[in-house]
Amino acid sequence: RFRNVTGVQTCALPISSFISSLNEAYIQHGDKTYNFMDLYDKNRNKSIYDKLGFSPLDNDKNMLNYFNGFKYQNNNKCNFEKVKPYIDFVKHVINNEQQAEHFLDWVSHILQRPNIKQTTCYVFYSYKHGVGKNTITKILNKLFTGYAYDIKNADELAGKFNGESVGKLLCVGDEIKTFKSGENLNNIVKNLISQEYRSIEFKGKDKVTGRSEE
Numbered sequence: 001r002f003r004n005v006t007g008v009q010t011c012a013l014p015i016s017s018f019i020s021s022l023n024e025a026y027i028q029h030g031d032k033t034y035n036f037m038d039l040y041d042k043n044r045n046k047s048i049y050d051k052l053g054f055s056p057l058d059n060d061k062n063m064l065n066y067f068n069g070f071k072y073q074n075n076n077k078c079n080f081e082k083v084k085p086y087i088d089f090v091k092h093v094i095n096n097e098q099q100a101e102h103f104l105d106w107v108s109h110i111l112q113r114p115n116i117k118q119t120t121c122y123v124f125y126s127y128k129h130g131v132g133k134n135t136i137t138k139i140l141n142k143l144f145t146g147y148a149y150d151i152k153n154a155d156e157l158a159g160k161f162n163g164e165s166v167g168k169l170l171c172v173g174d175e176i177k178t179f180k181s182g183e184n185l186n187n188i189v190k191n192l193i194s195q196e197y198r199s200i201e202f203k204g205k206d207k208v209t210g211r212s213e214e
Contacts, residue, residue, distance in 0.1 A: 054167040056114035066167060070111070071145040086139060093124075093132045107140065110169050114147075121193050137172045144170045166200055 025036035040046055049064040056067045091100040109118055124133040141148040149165050151173040165171060192198065 056169075058115065067114070068146075070143075070147075072143060089132065090136055093136060110144065114169055119194050121189060134174060137174070140170060141172060148172065150174070 022040075023035075023037050027034045027036055027039065047064075050062040052064045052066070054067050055063065055065055058065055058067075087104065090104060091097060094100040094103060103122055106118065106120065106122065109116070124136070126133065141150070147167065147169040149168040149171045151165075151171055
């Protein structure tokens with residue numbers, strides 16, 4: 001399963017499936033067709049890795065890391081006037097200064113320490129529609145391009161074929177539909193944010209176990 005984060009094609013597959021897909025890959029050059037792996041084997045400058053994983057801020061040279069950095073990066077001094085409208089909007093929607101600050105700290109943690117999983121999640125609830133909850137998350141989805149995942153029902157996150165959530169730092173659910181089996185959504189979410197390991201399954205692939213932050 002290939003996705004594009006910052007203009008680089010990356011992969012979120014079990015290593016055996018990844019190698020198998022490359023064996024079946026061909027490159028057309030003029031009127032000739034070349035097998036990708038044949039070209040790779042003959043390349044004297046090829047990179048060799050011992051493992052494949054999603055590990056932000058990890059400098060392990062032996063791992064092909066499909067965390068490629070954030071699309072939007074600003075290493076300069078923060079221009080508060082540019083971000084102030086969003087901060088003010090968050091405070092307006094949450095309508096609680098302390099809770100709004102906690103939420104903004106929670107978002108900052110993802111950017112500053114993407115390698116450390118947080119054991120909390122935020123639930124936005126209002127009696128009225130159209131107060132701006134989705135606006136908050138739409139901007140975050142843009143900020144975390146490539147690492148954000150929209151959930152429509154609980155099965156996408158914890159049921160079968162949850163591979164789309166691999167390599168994501170932010171999962172957003174808008175009016176999530178609960179499990180057909182009637183499982184308690186609160187318990188499912190609690191387990192997901194607290195457990196160290198979880199089962200991951202792509203369609204047509206064997207189920208594997210990985211660290212929950214992956």
